Amino acid sequence: TRNFEVKFHKISEIADITKELNITYRCTRSATAILSGHYPQGMMTTSGIEGEMKQQPFDTLESLQHTIDQNKHTCLVFKQSEKRELIKLGIRTSTIHEFQGRQAEDIVIVRTSTKPEDIYNSTPHCLVGVTRHTRSFLYISPNTDDTLSKWIQKANSLSSQQLLNCTVDKEAENSPTPKKDRVQNNFLAKTQFPKEKHKLQLKKKPLMFWNSLYKKIKNTQNPGKLNQLTRDSNSPLPTKT
Numbered sequence: 001t002r003n004f005e006v007k008f009h010k011i012s013e014i015a016d017i018t019k020e021l022n023i024t025y026r027c028t029r030s031a032t033a034i035l036s037g038h039y040p041q042g043m044m045t046t047s048g049i050e051g052e053m054k055q056q057p058f059d060t061l062e063s064l065q066h067t068i069d070q071n072k073h074t075c076l077v078f079k080q081s082e083k084r085e086l087i088k089l090g091i092r093t094s095t096i097h098e099f100q101g102r103q104a105e106d107i108v109i110v111r112t113s114t115k116p117e118d119i120y121n122s123t124p125h126c127l128v129g130v131t132r133h134t135r136s137f138l139y140i141s142p143n144t145d146d147t148l149s150k151w152i153q154k155a156n157s158l159s160s161q162q163l164l165n166c167t168v169d170k171e172a173e174n175s176p177t178p179k180k181d182r183v184q185n186n187f188l189a190k191t192q193f194p195k196e197k198h199k200l201q202l203k204k205k206p207l208m209f210w211n212s213l214y215k216k217i218k219n220t221q222n223p224g225k226l227n228q229l230t231r232d233s234n235s236p237l238p239t240k241t
Contacts, residue, residue, distance in 0.1 A: 020040075020041045022039060022041040022042055022043055022044055023043075023044045023045070023046065023168060024043065024044070024045045024046075024047075024131075025045075025046050025047075026047070026103055026131065026134055027043075027045050027047060027131050028045065028047045028049035028050060028052055028053075028133070028134065028135075028137075029045055029047055029048065029049060029050040029163040029164075029166055029167055030049070030050050030051065030052060030053050030137075030155040030156075030158070030163065031045075031053070031130050031131055031133075031137070031155070032044065032045040032047070032166045032167075033155065033158050033162060033163050033165075033166045034130075034151045034154050034155050034158075035127065035130070035131070036166055038123075038127065043166065044166055044167065044168045045166055045167055045168070046167070046168055046169075046170035047134070047167070047170075048167070048170075049134070049135060050160075050163045051156070052133070052135065052136045052137055053130075053137045053139075053151075053152045053155045053156065054136075054137065054138050054139070054152070055138070055139045055140075055141065055144070055148075055149060055152045056138065056139075056140055057140070057141070057142060057144075058110070058111065058112060058140050058141055058142040061085055061086075061089060061112065062089070064086065064089065064091065064110065064140070065089055065090075065091070067108075067138075067140065068091055068108055068110075070091065070092060072105075072106050073106050073107070073108045073138075074094075074099075074104035074106065074107050074108070074132070075091055075092065075093045075094070075108050075109075075110060076093070076094055076095065076096050076099055076107060076108070076109045076110070076129060076132070077093055077094075077095055077096070077109065077110050077111070077112075078095065078096060078109075078111060078119050078120060078125060079095065079113075079119065080095060082095075082110065082111070082112050082113070083095055085112060086110065093110075096109070096125050096128050096129045097125070097128070099128070099132060100128050102132065103132050103133070103134060104132060104133060104134070105133065105134050105135040105136070106133060106135055106136045106137075106138075107129075107132050107133035107136070107137050107138070108137075108138045108139075108140065109129050109137075109138070109139050109140070109141075109148065110140045110141075111139075111140065111141040111142065111143065111146070111148075112142075113142075114142045114143065116143075120143070120146040120147065120148075121146055121147045122147075123147065126147045126148050126151065129148065130148065130151060137152075139152060
């Protein structure tokens with residue numbers, strides 16, 4: 001709201017970091033490898049996709065209609081003005097900022113401007129843009145020296161071993177808890193609460209109930225209730241039908 005004063009812009013200023021998560025389940029090996037250096041703990045992925053990042057030169061707006069398959073591609077741009085240009089061609093388009101937090105299998109990012117502008121080298125914009133895809137990524141731009149272009153060039157220069165170094169086992173990491181913890185928890189559940197012990201506890205429950213109730217009424221100094229309880233406790237317990 002307008003009158004709300006924001007005192008903290010980093011959650012780490014008001015809360016301690018107990019654990020840092022550095023494994024992505026969306027980003028490809030290529031994207032993970034080029035971005036790992038941007039994080040203190042590095043970055044790892046469970047994806048096996050690599051070599052999917054491509055770039056092609058921007059020709060004309062009309063040529064985009066032949067390149068972008070709207071049944072397959074999700075189209076993103078840096079600026080609202082570029083978004084309006086593509087929408088006029090009938091291409092569904094979002095800005096990178098608008099698409100933050102979402103993902104798609106096949107992403108196409110389009111830059112139409114030949115002018116050098118800071119937004120095309122904005123690390124936050126480029127980072128969001130290059131981490132939206134899960135299968136393929138195409139950057140269409142008249143410039144081959146901006147940040148996204150350099151990242152694509154770097155991704156395509158990495159060896160298979162370098163890409164593999166950013167990968168963790170998908171089966172192990174997809175589990176809510178590590179395998180060794182799951183085995184241990186299962187073991188505790190079986191050994192601490194054996195079936196025979198449960199049966200014994202069930203048999204004792206009626207007697208424990210009457211003893212507890214007897215003590216409560218005795219403490220109230222009410223002979224009438226105490227006599228009634230004694231008669232009830234000597235009567236047979238109801239059985240299930």
